[in-house]
Amino acid sequence: MTPGRLRNLDALVRWSVFAAAVGLFLVLILLPLVSLNSYAVREGLGIFWSRLREPGALGALRLTAVVALATTVVNGLIGTAMAFVLTRYRFPGRRAINALVDIPLAIPTVVTGFALLLLYGPLGPFGEFLGERNIQLMFSFPGLLLGHVFVTFPFMVRAVGAVLESAPRSGEDAARTLGAKEWQVFLLVTIPSIKEGLVAGSFLTFSRSLGEFGASIMVSGNLVGRTQTAPLYIFSRFNTGDVEGASAIAILLALASFLILLLLQFVQAGRGMKEGRA
Amino acid sequence: MTTHLSAERIRKSFGEKTVLDGVSISVESGELMALLGPSGCGKSTLLRVVAGLLPHDAGSVRIEGKDMENTPARERGVGFVFQDYALFPRMTVVENISFGLRIRGMEAGERNRKAGAMIDLVGLSEEADRPVDRLSGGQRQRVALARALAVEPKLLLLDEPLSALDVKVRERLRREIRTIQKKVGITAVIVTHDQEEAMELGDRIAVMNEGRIEQVAPPRDIYQEPATEFVARFVGDVNVLPGRMYRGYAYSGSLAIRMAGDRPPTEGSWVKVILRPEDISVHPPGIPEAGQSPAKVESVSFQGTHLRATLATDEGYSLTALLLRSHAMAGKLAGGDEVRVEALRGSVLPDPFGKPEPEYYL
Numbered sequence: 287m288t289p290g291r292l293r294n295l296d297a298l299v300r301w302s303v304f305a306a307a308v309g310l311f312l313v314l315i316l317l318p319l320v321s322l323n324s325y326a327v328r329e330g331l332g333i334f335w336s337r338l339r340e341p342g343a344l345g346a347l348r349l350t351a352v353v354a355l356a357t358t359v360v361n362g363l364i365g366t367a368m369a370f371v372l373t374r375y376r377f378p379g380r381r382a383i384n385a386l387v388d389i390p391l392a393i394p395t396v397v398t399g400f401a402l403l404l405l406y407g408p409l410g411p412f413g414e415f416l417g418e419r420n421i422q423l424m425f426s427f428p429g430l431l432l433g434h435v436f437v438t439f440p441f442m443v444r445a446v447g448a449v450l451e452s453a454p455r456s457g458e459d460a461a462r463t464l465g466a467k468e469w470q471v472f473l474l475v476t477i478p479s480i481k482e483g484l485v486a487g488s489f490l491t492f493s494r495s496l497g498e499f500g501a502s503i504m505v506s507g508n509l510v511g512r513t514q515t516a517p518l519y520i521f522s523r524f525n526t527g528d529v530e531g532a533s534a535i536a537i538l539l540a541l542a543s544f545l546i547l548l549l550l551q552f553v554q555a556g557r558g559m560k561e562g563r564a
Numbered sequence: 565m566t567t568h569l570s571a572e573r574i575r576k577s578f579g580e581k582t583v584l585d586g587v588s589i590s591v592e593s594g595e596l597m598a599l600l601g602p603s604g605c606g607k608s609t610l611l612r613v614v615a616g617l618l619p620h621d622a623g624s625v626r627i628e629g630k631d632m633e634n635t636p637a638r639e640r641g642v643g644f645v646f647q648d649y650a651l652f653p654r655m656t657v658v659e660n661i662s663f664g665l666r667i668r669g670m671e672a673g674e675r676n677r678k679a680g681a682m683i684d685l686v687g688l689s690e691e692a693d694r695p696v697d698r699l700s701g702g703q704r705q706r707v708a709l710a711r712a713l714a715v716e717p718k719l720l721l722l723d724e725p726l727s728a729l730d731v732k733v734r735e736r737l738r739r740e741i742r743t744i745q746k747k748v749g750i751t752a753v754i755v756t757h758d759q760e761e762a763m764e765l766g767d768r769i770a771v772m773n774e775g776r777i778e779q780v781a782p783p784r785d786i787y788q789e790p791a792t793e794f795v796a797r798f799v800g801d802v803n804v805l806p807g808r809m810y811r812g813y814a815y816s817g818s819l820a821i822r823m824a825g826d827r828p829p830t831e832g833s834w835v836k837v838i839l840r841p842e843d844i845s846v847h848p849p850g851i852p853e854a855g856q857s858p859a860k861v862e863s864v865s866f867q868g869t870h871l872r873a874t875l876a877t878d879e880g881y882s883l884t885a886l887l888l889r890s891h892a893m894a895g896k897l898a899g900g901d902e903v904r905v906e907a908l909r910g911s912v913l914p915d916p917f918g919k920p921e922p923e924y925y926l
Contacts, residue, residue: 456650459617460708462637463644464664464715474663475652 322536337534342510346519347538353427353515354495357434358488364435365442365487366480372443373450390439398436399504402429425507430515433501438491445487449480489550493543567629568593568751569614569719574623576609583609584620585775591753596745598766599755602798606775607755611721614753615642627719640719643712643750647724649704651696657683657707658692664715682710685744702733709741713748720745720752726761738764759799763787771795787840789911796838796913803844803883807837807912813855814912817879820855821910828912835912843909844885846873846893849902859883861901873897875905 337343372384390398406423407413416423423429457479461471499517506513508522516539523532570590576583583606591597599607612618614625616637625632632640651660662679670678683692686706691699696707705725712720725741726734742765745752756762762769763783770780771794779791790796793804805816809829814821814837821837829835852858862874862882871887871894883905887894893903 454648454650456646456648457652459612459615459637460644460646460650460711461652461663461667462617463615463640463642463717464711465638465667466664467638470667478652478654 319540322533322540333530334534337528337531338538340531342514342519343531343535345511346514346516346535349430349514350496350516350539353430353434354492356431357438357495358491360431360435361438361442361491362484362488365439365491366446366484368443369446369450369483373447387443388440390437395433395437395498395500396504397500399433399501402433402436402501402505406432424505425509425513427513429505430502430513433505434495434498437498437501438494441490441494442484442487445490446480446483449483453479485553486550489546489553493546496539496543496546566593567591568595568627569753570626571610571614572624572626574610574613574625575621576606576613576618577621583775584613586623587772587775587777588623589770589777589780591751593751594749595767596742596752596754596765598762598769599753599772600759600762600766600769600799601757601772603757605772607757607772608723610772611644611723611753611755614719615644615721616640617644641717643715643717643720645705645708645712645720645722645725647728649701649708649728651704651707651711653697654695656693656695657688657699660696660707661711661714663711668715678714679710682714685713685747686710686740700733701729702737705729705737706740709744713744713750717750720750722752722754724755724757727756727758734761741765763799769799771798773798788909790838790913793836793838793913801841801884801886803837803839803841805837805839805881805883806915807835809833809835809912814910816881817857817877818852818855819857819877819881819905819907821907821912823910823912829914834915834917836915837910837912839883839907839910841872841884841886842870843907844883845906845908846875846885846887846891846897847904847906848893850904852904853906856904856906857881859903859905861897861899861903863899864897871897875903877905 368387372380372387403424404410405412406416406429408417408424413424423432457475458471461475466474497517498515499521502515503518503521506515506518508514508518510522514522516535520532520536520539523529523535567590570588572588574584574587585606587606587610589597589599589610599610601607609618613620616625616632616635627640627642652663655663658676658679661682662675665675665678680692683689686709688703688706688710691703696704699707705728708725722741726737729737738761741754754761754765756765763786766783768780768782769786771778771786773794779786779795781789781791786795786799790799790802796802796804805819807814807816807821809815809831811831812823812828814823814828814835816837821839847856849858857877857879859875859877862876864871864873868889870889871891873885873887875883875885877883885905887897897903
């Protein structure tokens with residue numbers, strides 16, 4: 287084979303890889319999103335609005351936002367604490383715990399929900415104890431929150447942990463020698479230094495919580511207007527044959543996720559530019 | 565002069581590894597002490613112990629005579645300058661410098677006046693309101709210095725403050741640190757692994773090795789009369805030869821070394837002879853005078869201001885000598901030449917295991 291033909295073959299291979307990658311992306315990722323739009327508005331925007339105004343719909347969206355926000359706050363606190371423990375403390379079993387943090391990513395979320403049900407449900411050991419005191423965790427907001435916190439737990443730990451790992455600690459020492467008390471060091475130096483990790487972790491946690499389905503359906507009981515989140519609402523609507531109703535919420539949910547992604551990109555690009563100028 | 569800082573028998577281990585093995589050091593008021601040693605010798609650890617940033621296992625730290633055992637870093641009155649600057653990112657120069665003053669609750673007017681004076685001191689008036697992320701390395705370290713001095717510490721500790729900078733900036737900032745330290749009149753300790761830096765900055769130099777202090781002395785003495793072979797080898801270039809004392813001179817073969825110190829070891833004892841390359845004088849071949857030794861040139865390399873010649877005496881000792889470019893023989897000296905060498909000055913260390921080599925000489 288001559289060098290020229292070799293080069294042609296090379297170009298052909300490169301072109302086919304490019305075409306395959308882009309083509310598959312279009313078919314696998316973009317096409318479903320487009321179909322979502324066409325379904326929702328096929329009957330006209332009027333139907334879209336009326337579906338949105340149905341009593342369960344807006345409630346489901348609001349609940350989803352509230353749960354996602356609460357999950358982000360809770361994991362912002364315990365996840366950050368955990369990240370500190372894993373990066374700054376040395377104790378026996380640290381590596382084991384470090385490995386276990388990622389378990390929620392590996393376990394199917396339905397299994398997670400099921401496990402929580404077994405533990406806190408009416409028949410579980412905790413559930414019985416709580417039930418005698420008239421506290422019901424499952425099929426209520428706290429249960430939903432518990433499931434979401436479990437499922438999204440690794441995101442905050444990893445995002446904050448990565449920043450803590452790489453950030454030099456001399457800034458904290460500098461503050462100490464300048465007369466700062468430990469709480470001032472934490473508030474004025476440590477927290478600002480892990481801000482990037484907190485932001486990234488929050489975005490990940492929030493968006494993951496928005497779409498959470500498996501654990502939610504197990505622990506929530508899917509009670510319309512009380513524990514039905516948007517993904518559960520979509521599923522219920524579809525099951526009862528109300529494709530337009532499902533589509534209306536689905537579009538909003540997809541749009542919200544898309545906006546969050548965009549916001550995250552924007553925040554990160556802004557930071558990159560700032561560092562670039564330094 | 566009074567003792568301003570004293571550390572006594574400080575011990576510190578990280579797990580199995582002993583990093584400080586009973587270190588004692590004292591620094592006089594207004595003095596700049598350079599803590600010099602190879603990486604891993606424990607010098608930075610000692611500095612952090614003094615600052616209270618690291619707990620020590622045993623020993624005591626006293627600042628102005630006061631025991632620091634139960635005093636946390638924030639109350640020790642110690643300014644610390646870090647190798648990586650340790651500035652607060654996303655804050656301006658002024659905000660960084662006034663951090664310590666703000667923590668102390670100083671009111672804004674007073675604070676700004678004070679920070680302004682510090683900014684002038686380190687020559688950053690133009691950059692006062694710029695974020696520190698946009699400054700050069702040299703400028704950042706000036707901010708760090710001003711920040712440390714702003715709270716009027718009793719003691720200034722600098723941990724390799726210049727080693728992250730490039731040569732030109734390093735040399736200029738080195739001089740400025742010296743000027744500012746004398747101007748402010750603050751007692752200071754600077755940690756460095758760069759002997760040139762230690763020589764230029766230190767009123768005295770403490771040379772550390774493997775968790776111990778080998779010698780504390782003014783730069784000139786450290787260079788001319790090193791207390792240990794380690795100090796001799798770490799600070800500058802050196803020839804270390806086996807020798808023996810005879811009538812107040814040390815002899816390495818027929819090479820006689822006149823002592824720089826005033827307390828020569830006992831007659832007949834074995835010693836290590838410490839000869840700086842620039843203290844070896846090279847003469848044209850001929851009949852050696854008393855104390856000179858015939859030698860052969862092995863190699864010569866040109867180094868700009870001087871020539872570096874590797875020589876072997878007829879008795880088998882290997883020597884490095886420096887010849888200024890203006891030296892009469894500098895133009896033509898080459899490998900294989902016969903010469904005579906003479907030691908202009910040197911110092912000796914007792915050598916308990918001494919045995920001159922090569923064997924055939926005795």
